[in-house]
Amino acid sequence: xxxxxxxxxxxxxxxxxxxxxxxxxxxxxxxxxxxxxxxxxxxxxxxxxxxxxxxxxxxxxxxxxxxxxxxxxxxxxxxxxxxxxxxxxxxxxxxxxxxxxxxxxxxxxxxxxxxxxxxxxxxxxxxxxxxxxxxxxxxxxxxxxxxxxxxxxxxxxxxxxxxxxxxxxxxxxxxxxxxxxxxxxxxxxxxxxxxxxxxxxxx
Amino acid sequence: xxxxxxxxxxxxxxxxxxxxxxxxxxxxxxxxxxxxxxxxxxxxxxxxxxxxxxxxxxxxxxxxxxxxxxxxxxxxxxxxxxxxxxxxxxxxxxxxxxxxxxxxxxxxxxxxxxxxxxxxxxxxxxxxxxxxxxxxxxxxxxxxxxxxxxxxxxxxxxxxxxxxxxxxxxxxxxxxxxxxxxxxx
Numbered sequence: 001x002x003x004x005x006x007x008x009x010x011x012x013x014x015x016x017x018x019x020x021x022x023x024x025x026x027x028x029x030x031x032x033x034x035x036x037x038x039x040x041x042x043x044x045x046x047x048x049x050x051x052x053x054x055x056x057x058x059x060x061x062x063x064x065x066x067x068x069x070x071x072x073x074x075x076x077x078x079x080x081x082x083x084x085x086x087x088x089x090x091x092x093x094x095x096x097x098x099x100x101x102x103x104x105x106x107x108x109x110x111x112x113x114x115x116x117x118x119x120x121x122x123x124x125x126x127x128x129x130x131x132x133x134x135x136x137x138x139x140x141x142x143x144x145x146x147x148x149x150x151x152x153x154x155x156x157x158x159x160x161x162x163x164x165x166x167x168x169x170x171x172x173x174x175x176x177x178x179x180x181x182x183x184x185x186x187x188x189x190x191x192x193x194x195x196x197x198x199x200x201x202x203x
Numbered sequence: 204x205x206x207x208x209x210x211x212x213x214x215x216x217x218x219x220x221x222x223x224x225x226x227x228x229x230x231x232x233x234x235x236x237x238x239x240x241x242x243x244x245x246x247x248x249x250x251x252x253x254x255x256x257x258x259x260x261x262x263x264x265x266x267x268x269x270x271x272x273x274x275x276x277x278x279x280x281x282x283x284x285x286x287x288x289x290x291x292x293x294x295x296x297x298x299x300x301x302x303x304x305x306x307x308x309x310x311x312x313x314x315x316x317x318x319x320x321x322x323x324x325x326x327x328x329x330x331x332x333x334x335x336x337x338x339x340x341x342x343x344x345x346x347x348x349x350x351x352x353x354x355x356x357x358x359x360x361x362x363x364x365x366x367x368x369x370x371x372x373x374x375x376x377x378x379x380x381x382x383x384x385x386x387x388x
Contacts, residue, residue, distance in 0.1 A: 011371075014349050014350050014353060015353065015355075017350070017353065018353030020353060041382070042378065042382065045378070045381060045382055045385060046350050046378075048327055048328065048331050049331050049335075049346075049347075049350045049351065049381070050350055050351050051328065052248075052328040052331045052332065056240065056243040056244040056246070056247040056248075056255065057243055057247070057255050057256055058240070058243075059235075059239040059240055059242075059243050059256055059259050059260075060256070061232060061235045061236045061239060062232070063256075063260070064235050064239060064259065064260045064263050065228070065231050065232050065235050065263075067260055067263075067264050068231055068235075068263060068264055068267045069264070069267070069268060070226075070228075071223060071224050071226070071267070071270070
């Protein structure tokens with residue numbers, strides 16, 4: 001058994017033998033070895049073992065080099081099909097995404113094709129058919145005809161946020177005049193046809 | 204050949220590898236010259252009987268053919284040792300298969316040192332040889348890599364495919380057995 005408890009130092013003996021220690025560590029290890037009989041004995045054993053390895057056949061370097069094939073970059077032929085398959089799937093998935101995205105965009109654009117009145121230019125407003133809306137009322141104003149354009153857009157895409165202050169004020173006023181329940185049967189809506197947008201006037 | 208030793212020392216293994224990849228065949232000569240003798244010593248030390256030179260040659264041929272897979276995570280020397288070790292194991296397996304009619308005996312491992320008999324003349328070295336025979340194959344590998352090659356435990360672990368802690372234990376057991384053997388002789 002080992003009586004020397006300087007395990008860390010003893011572990012460095014092979015490094016000392018091969019000159020792999022820095023100056024300060026080497027000095028420390030050598031100082032310990034000088035005072036430790038067991039480490040001295042172990043170092044001697046290591047020296048003998050290291051010296052015994054000198055007797056190995058001499059290698060003819062040129063002969064070895066003569067057998068080395070010139071460098072050729074390795075291309076992973078086996079893995080190539082697997083990779084291309086993955087790429088194919090990715091391309092197919094991307095294609096589907098593009099189609100789905102394009103389709104969605106088209107639907108949204110079609111919905112937005114009807115220009116909201118508030119955001120329309122004067123020339124666009126001229127093409128929007130003004131249609132009288134009859135709102136039954138139980139009060140003094142029995143019929144409130146509001147000449148507002150009929151905008152066939154969904155609520156979320158109606159562009160309410162783009163209304164001007166005056167438009168909003170008008171809208172609030174109109175809404176205040178609505179009754180929850182109509183007092184009488186609504187009158188048929190009069191179809192106003194200006195000639196070129198006849199289909200938008202009917203409800 | 205014409206360059207001074209100072210210039211050679213400046214070139215790292217990785218630099219030589221890059222130069223060889225760039226088409227400079229002399230870089231291969233430098234690399235082989237730098238590591239071949241250590242590989243021969245290791246093979247002889249752990250009992251390669253004959254064909255040490257052929258083994259070293261095969262090691263370099265394999266290494267250079269697979270150089271693209273060497274990423275430099277370990278040292279080039281460590282990588283070479285691990286290739287050589289695998290080649291030695293393959294050889295021994297192949298030898299066992301060819302001799303399968305003859306049962307493998309304990310004396311086989313002893314006879315692996317036959318090649319060294321003629322090489323080691325000194326009596327003290329003969330005793331070392333016998334003490335190494337007393338070690339298990341793994342202990343012998345770890346011990347020779349640590350003592351003869353001066354490798355760290357981390358490098359040895361990479362060569363033998365083990366952990367740093369395990370190689371440390373193998374080394375300590377080996378040095379104890381070698382010392383006891385030499386003391387009892």
